[in-house]
Amino acid sequence: MEVKLSNNRINLHEIPIVSSIDKNYVSIYSAFLASAISHINTNRNYKFILLVDDVPDYMIFALQKQVMHLSNVSLDVINMNNVIIKSNSENIIDFPRAASFRLYTPKLFPQYEKIIYIDADVIVMHDLAELFDVVLDKYAAVVLDYVINGQINTKKYKTLFVNNYCNAETYYIKYCGLNQRLLNKYFNSGVMLLNLNRLRKENIMSRCLIMLQDKKFAYPDQDILNVLFNGEVLILPQEWNFIPCSRTDYHFSYEITKQRVHAISCLKVIHFAGNKPWEYHKNIQFEELFWLFARKSVYYEKLLENKNNKIYKYLWILKNNFLLKLIKIKFPSLYLIVKKMYKKIKA
Structure with missing residues (x-):
């Protein structure tokens, strides 16, 4: 069933802000929605669009309550079960299926020349209209991925990517096919201004979907976008996608470190891409700002329940267990079963 919640008060000069979620x-x-509408310009119109994967209607209507009092804000919902092709689940078992929905945006929104795509695990600290107004002739306006930059520049850093690749630089160069120039421009796909006109013209997203079917990636949609965008991106300052990172063993490039220091004084989007304030994590940078806006959301009590639930503590330990990561490499079929059990318990 497709649920579409529109607002007739919105005119043609709206700012489309697209996200993907499951229940x-x-x-x-x-x-996120509470934070975004706290920073809107009353002279602009904002259309939030949710691409959903099996989200119950009552949950959608609860979200709608958050924007009903605003005459220049609307919330539309597209049930992606009616849209997506069947994907190779083994290639994206570490990520929700909804993470790949951003790859469908050029065809989903032929009426738009460009859109903002933004992950749900962010807090907005600035008017998103400023991002939308960026002049864009490349595929996208994006922010360099601070964490990946640290992994690539830390030669001793080891983790399990795919197919026994444990070194970040080796994984991205030999497996993904990125050269050094593209490594230096590796971006995070959680906050993007997408040039839909150019993406449609060059059929980029269809090629992304083919790659998603054919090959496993450590960060499926993000790695694929970095490969196919081929550096044709406009790099935005770090404040537009600031990822808190407490790792002291990473080595970062001088340029990105300088940007990070500046970004803290003018944060626009905080992206909790690693540790999550609503899960079993402690001392996360800027988690107070997350809870500031969580209190304004209709699901505040649910977020508190998750934070204080001991089951989530053990799920977090399981998720980050090295043995589980080893099973992922050596016994992928068993790993898939464990992941399904994890998701079922968490749901």
């Missing part, structure tokens, strides 16, 4: 991320999106 596990409804409460988190609610906090």
Whole structure:
């Protein structure tokens, strides 16, 4: 069933802000929504668009309550079960299926020349209209991925990517096919201004979907976008996608470190891409700002329940267990079963 919640008061000069979620991320999106509408310009019109994967209607209507009092804001919903092709689930078992929905945006929105795509696990600290107004002739306006930059520049850093690739630089160069120039421009796909006109013209997203079917990636949609955009991106300052990172063993490039220091004084979007304030994590940078806006959301109590639930503590330990990561490499079929059990318990 497709649920579409429109607002006839919105005119043609709206700012489309697209996100993808499943039912596990409804409460988190609610906090994002609260933060975004706290920084809107009353002279602009904002259309929030949710691409959803099996989200119950009552949850959608609860989100709608958050924007009903605003004459220049609307919330539309597209049920992606009616749109997506069947994907190779083994290639994206570490990520919700909704993470790949951004790859469908050029065809989903032929009426738009460009859109803002933004993950649900963010807090907005600035008017998103400023991002939308960026002049764009490249595929996208994006922010360099601070964490990946640290992994690539830390030669001793080891983790399990795919197919026994444990070194970040080796994984991205030999497996993904990125050269050094593209590594230096590796971006995070959680906050993007997408040039839909150019993406449609060059059929980029269809090629992304083919790659998603054919090959496993550590960060499926993000790695693929970095490969196919081929550096044709406009790099935005770090404040537009600031990812808190407490790792002291990473080595970062001088340029990105300088940007980070500046970004803290003028944060526009905080992206909790690693540790999550609503899960079993402690001392996360800027988590107070997340809870500031979570209190304004309709799912505040649900977020608190998740934070204080001991089951989530053990799920977090399981998720980050090295043995589980080893099973992922050596016994992928068993890993898939464990992941399904994890998702079922969490749901």
